[in-house]
Amino acid sequence: MIPVNIITGFLGSGKTTLLREILSRPEFSDTAVIVNEFGEVGLDHILLEEVEEGVLLMDSGCLCCTIRSDLKDTLRDLHDRAARGDIPRFRRVVVETTGLADPAPIVSTIAAEPVIRNHYRIGNIICTVEAVAGAQTLAGQPEAVKQASVADRILITKCDLSDAPEIAALEARLHALNPVAAVVRSEGRDFDADFLFAEDLGDAERRAAEVARWLESAARAPAHDHLHDSDTNSFVIVYPQPIDWTAFGVWLTALLHVHGAHVLRVKGILNVQDSDTPVVIHGVQHVVHPPLHLHRWPDEDRTSRIIFITRGIGEGAIRHSLTTFLAAVAPAGGGEAAA
Amino acid sequence: MCGLCGLLGVVHWTETSAHPDAFTGDARRTIRAERSHRAAIVNAALAPLRMKVKDFQASSYILTSATGRSEIVDDIQAVWGAVERLRGAPVDPLDPDWLAALPGQGGKP
Structure with missing residues (x-):
């Protein structure tokens, strides 16, 4: 199964910078990146050749293509072309969303389409948030809150342009909004690609560490479950x-x-009667993986713990x-559930 | 109803029999026992609405309303859509009246 990472983030939050890095780094040599338009990424200095119509090969070995009629067709087409040998085989897909887009429908597309779900699985959703204007964007743009709420990794970009207290306040805000996402800082080029993209639940070796991180992170979340500038709750x-x-x-x-539509994310570890382990x-909204x-x-705790991020639904x-x-x-x- | 999804191996996330790697030990039910158990639980959930569901050949569920209208669906997720179509409104698990009307809950709050 090929993991599909989604890069989301509000307008000007640094998605393009992240995409340029992915396309040029050797560790993404086996990756196919799906962007909205070639022009916006600026590929001239890293482009090797056009291997097929609409599919570009970078110097690094990474493939880049634009979304055709829709994402379903693009994913099917990429798989078919690689299977035929028309383009190099790839082991990861990265999808860029537009700045105002809701990433949840992409998850739904991959989970619901029978052909696609037999070849691809959802990987980490990475959300970029700009250090300077990020707090203001979250306060005024519901789309930005939604993008951060459904993310597995949040990358605070342009940290070199902001003060440490401002970044710390933004981190706290993001942690309260999405207590199970890992929030990391970037100054442009220094991001841990493996942690952002590859360390996920699909990797059986690292699954336990990822779940432990959720639980530890959720335990550190603020006690209140209601945020002043949105109706998003996490508990x-x-x-x-x-x-x-x-x-x-x-x-x-x-x-x-x-x-x-209002259960933005649900993640949990369950002690079920039907299993010894x-x-x-x-899940993301209507989709449960x-x-x-x-x-x-x-850890020593054997209770079931389910983390919800909701919009307008109380704990x-x-x-x-x-x-x-x-x-x-x-x-x-x-049994009586507890907070 | 199209059978292609079955050929492609589309399974619902709730089915333990379809995810043997996730559930270990001897407590796991057989496919038929699991479906029968699920139907019993859904029937408890639908009792306040006077609707019933039954397993159909371990491949579908048949939902029947109080007036005798029925619909056949593939999985548990589709049951809730059918309930909404047959009664004209969904079952809302956050509805205190519905929760109070579940078996053993003693009626309306």
Whole structure:
């Protein structure tokens, strides 16, 4: 399965700088980058040749192409051309979104399309936030809040142009907004490509470390669950008893059917009755990815912990619903969920 | 109904039988037992609405409303869409009235 990374971020937040770095670095030599337009990235100094119509090969070995009619066609076409040998094979795809775009539909496209989901899987979503104007953008632009809320990695760019206290305040704001995303700083060229793009749940060797990082990061999040300049909440539901996985699935699918647009992210580690080892779940809005296996618990705690990032839905409503539903339909696993 | 998705191996994330790597140990149910268990849980959830679901040959679910209208769907996610179509409104898990009407909850809050 080829991981697909999504680069999102508001207008002027540094996506293009990040893309230029990806296209020129040797560690992305086996990557296909899908951009909106070649012109906006400025490829002249790193371009090697046009290997196929609309597909450019960089000096680094990285491929770059533009979105054709839509992303589905582009992903299918890239796979077909590589399989035929028309273009070099690639082991990662990076998709650039426009500055005002919601990244969630891209996740939905990859998860829902039967052909695509047999060849590709969602990798980390990386959101760029500019150090100087980032706080102001988050305060005034709901799209920017959404982009940061669904991200797995947040890269604060242009840190060389901002003061340390301002950056620290922005980091705190982003951590409160999305407590499970890793927030890292950049001054232009110095980003850890492996951590941003490759270290994700799809890598079985590093899955436990990623889950441990979620839990540790969520535990450090501010106690309040409501932010002043948006209606975005983030909170952890702790469920002490082993959960009936089937009942949990019935509940979450029902919740997402009605409220999926407002459940921006759900991530968690579950102690399920149906398994000896913990089960990891993660999803973006209506899309829940296949459950994943962990060899062992990341710490001594054996309770299920589910992290929600929601828009306009409070912690109490989710906790009451889950607790009541499980107690009613699967009473053997019933227990009182805690914050 | 198109059978192509089945040929391509599209499975729902809730199905333990489709994700044997994620669920270890002896507690995992067989496919039929899991589907029967799921149908029982959905029926508990639908009891306040006087709707019922039953497994159909371990491949689909048949949803029936109180008036006898029915719809066949592929997976649990599709059940909720069918519920909304048949009754004209979705089941909202955050609705306190619905939660209070679940089995053993003692009626309206």
